[in-house]
Amino acid sequence: MPQTKSTAWVCSVPVATVWTAPEKVRSVDAENIAENPNINKWLQEMSREENSDLTNSNRIQTQLLYGEPVMIDRVVEGWAKIAALWQPCQKDERGYPGWVPMSQLKKVEALTELGYARVTANKAQLWTAEFKPLKTVSFNTLLPVKELGEFVRLQTPDGDAMIEADTVEIVAAYDRVPLGSGLDIARLGSEFLDLPYLWAGMSSYGFDCSGFTYNLMKANGVIISRDAVDQALEGFEIDQHTQDSWHIGDLLFFAYEEGKGRLHHVGVYYGNGLMLHSPTPGKAVEIIELAGTKHEAELCAVRRFTETENRD
Incomplete structure (x- = not known):
């Protein structure tokens, strides 16, 4: 019998914010919850008081990086109740819980044979296979490797992408990075x-x-x-x-x-x-x-x- 390819839900934007509940979102947060969020613009448009209110009103819980896997418990009016599988916590033994817009998640084929590329730069540019700019991704983003070279070919929620080899470290798994001092x-x-x-x-x-x-x-x-x-x-x-x-x-x-x-x-x-x-x-x-x-x-x-x- 042919093997069934396993799939996983992952974050499909450079940074997705995990909210305490959908009703915690304010009008100033529109850029954050958009299908293509602009984190810089969101941060710049918030006043100091609105920034502090993220803490004081317990609005957000954590964040996901591009390609980071989640488990979806349920979907309600365009929002997914998730557990962030790579973020251990006592709140949920599966991973950090919270709510994310479904538009910022995507189902992909689970691919781990060649390990992951971990972004070591502060930020790094992802390119399409035709070397057009795709996305700018954060430090510590981990994406499955498809082919090594001067540019590493990666599996991403947007399809195959390329990244400069000197901006990443190749690791066996998200939890198998070489031990530092x-x-x-x-x-x-x-x-x-x-x-x-x-x-x-x-x-x-x-x-x-x-x-x-x-x-x-x-x-x-x-x-x-x-x-x-x-x-x-x-x-x-x-x-x-x-x-x-x-x-x-x-x-x-x-x-x-x-x-x-x-x-x-x-x-x-x-x-x-x-x-x-x-x-x-x-x-x-x-x-x-x-x-x-x-x-x-x-x-x-x-x-x-x-x-x-x-x-x-």
């Missing part, structure tokens, strides 16, 4: 300095605090949960009171009420008492000195995800 994690994070914070952000258009740490770890071969509250329970526990025992690349977690209350933030230890993080709406990825800040008092956990601080 703590220094690799910190150095990669520093490439995003001054990138504006975005609540639920998971792309090089903007990260939230845990989206930033999730993506830095993923790019260095470690899959951790999407949210800081889950990340704080993973990896290896390090004594938070002994800074000399911290390694560059360890994750630092912070909670209200001087570390005793609700966990609300995560950053990357940068060495010498410094932290690299994506802070809050209105700010951008930065490196700060911990001493004398509210973070020093709010530190509640230090976790290690790669045993090697420096690459040999």
Whole structure:
């Protein structure tokens, strides 16, 4: 009997936002939920208050990158209730849950024989087979490989596409990226300095605090949960009171009420008492000195995800 080709639902736009519920969308979000969303325009048109409202009103949950697989539970009036299969969390054992416009999803043939191309550049250009511009995709986008060369041929929701080989890393699977060192994690994070914070952000258009740490770890071969509250329970526990025992690349977690209350933030230890993080709406990825800040008092956990601080 002929084999039946398996299929998967994937994100069909460079970045799709996963909403808490369809009714959480505002008029200012029209560019975000369009069939061909313009994330830059959406971010530029939002006022600072509207940007902060994404957080305060719990409007969005996370984001999907081009080609990222989802499981669809149901479709209601053009919206899909999904689980993001590559984003672990305690809310749903299958992956991060939420709502996405159906127009931003597409069913494709599941193809994994030659592995994936992971975008290592901040952003990279995809080309059609005729070398016409197709889409600009974010850092950490993973797409199935069809053919290697100076330009790598990829399977995408828009059909075959080409990408320059020096903008990607070829990996066996989304969770089989070569393991980096703590220094690799910190150095990669520093490439995003001054990138504006975005609540639920998971792309090089903007990260939230845990989206930033999730993506830095993923790019260095470690899959951790999407949210800081889950990340704080993973990896290896390090004594938070002994800074000399911290390694560059360890994750630092912070909670209200001087570390005793609700966990609300995560950053990357940068060495010498410094932290690299994506802070809050209105700010951008930065490196700060911990001493004398509210973070020093709010530190509640230090976790290690790669045993090697420096690459040999």
